Amino acid sequence: MKRPRSADLGVSITRFFEEYLPEQRGMSLHTIRSYRDAVVLMLQFSARDCRRGVEQLSIRDFTAERVLKFLKFLETDRHNGIATRNARLGALHVLARFLAFERPEHLATLQRVINLPFKRGARDAPIEYPDGAEMNALLESIDRTRPAGQRDYALFALMFNTGARVQEVLNLRRRDVRLDAPCQVRLLGKGSKERLCPLWPATARLLRDLISLRPASDADPSDALLFTNARGQQLTRFGVRYLLRKYVAAASHAAPTLRSKHLHPHSLRHGTAIALLKSGVDFATISQWLGHASLNTTMRYARADIDLKRQALSQVFPDALPPPKGGRLMINGAELIPWLRRL
CATH class of the missing domain: 1.10.443.10 (Intergrase catalytic core)
Structure with a gap:
């Protein structure tokens, strides 16, 4: 029996967090949690934008246009700074590269996500510390x-x-x-x-x-x-x-x-x-x-x-x-x- 397209996204994301990031990339638990937060926010936003449940999303919904709308949402609705916005995009870049390897039939769509540039203008905030x-x-x-x-x-x-x-x-x-x-x-x-x-x-x-x-x-x-x-x-x-x-x-x-x-x-x-x-x-x-x-x-x-x-x-x-x-x-x-x- 053919697996529904929505299930493919769930299986791939599970492999991304359970195998790819910790085993192949050797990322720390703290970094994995940061990536998790970015992906969860993106999935929730995509579900609202598509007017479907998260469980109904597929890789086809992971488009450059939707990612751009998501990044704008982070800045306008969540009031995230440029540095946070770029960090979320960096996590989505890594996910898109992984999905392109897993599902090459979506390569053209995922390449557009990978090519989304980081926003310039981020400045180091003054470092605050206790003397x-x-x-x-x-x-x-x-x-x-x-x-x-x-x-x-x-x-x-x-x-x-x-x-x-x-x-x-x-x-x-x-x-x-x-x-x-x-x-x-x-x-x-x-x-x-x-x-x-x-x-x-x-x-x-x-x-x-x-x-x-x-x-x-x-x-x-x-x-x-x-x-x-x-x-x-x-x-x-x-x-x-x-x-x-x-x-x-x-x-x-x-x-x-x-x-x-x-x-x-x-x-x-x-x-x-x-x-x-x-x-x-x-x-x-x-x-x-x-x-x-x-x-x-x-x-x-x-x-x-x-x-x-x-x-x-x-x-x-x-x-x-x-x-x-x-x-x-x-x-x-x-x-x-x-x-x-x-x-």
């Missing part, structure tokens, strides 16, 4: 007398120490953390690339206390997740975002400058990079520290901080600006080289 005083205020706003507060304090301290992406931290298990000298954590980043990051003694103590207060229920304690919710399940990125917003609001009384910043979990990663730069750590080391695929990604932090701009100006024109004043969160960059030599 030293703001980060200290955020941590001080956490009630550490409660188990949840101890977890949250250790979570945000670890994120700022390592500059790790939020999902990298949430995926950590006890076996990934070494709390004896030299203290370090093993992070699994984009493309399943592993990297080691040093832990400051204070961070190691926080993690040691957290583990001692949370006995593992698994047969193998080393396999237990480091950060869990009240039900013992893994914290989510949305949960971390909620916690950060709560503590930023509480800390804004002690650090009023937080009120003008729109911080999210990735902002702590930015703060780590800026703090390391101010401590004199070179760009190549910071790039390895943060797990950047390219040094160009790290270089943008040189343009993000006004103090670094002042330092550059004072090197060229020493009398133009006085040295910057004010307290900074001290990250001891001098400890990094000895730590690397001990590995």
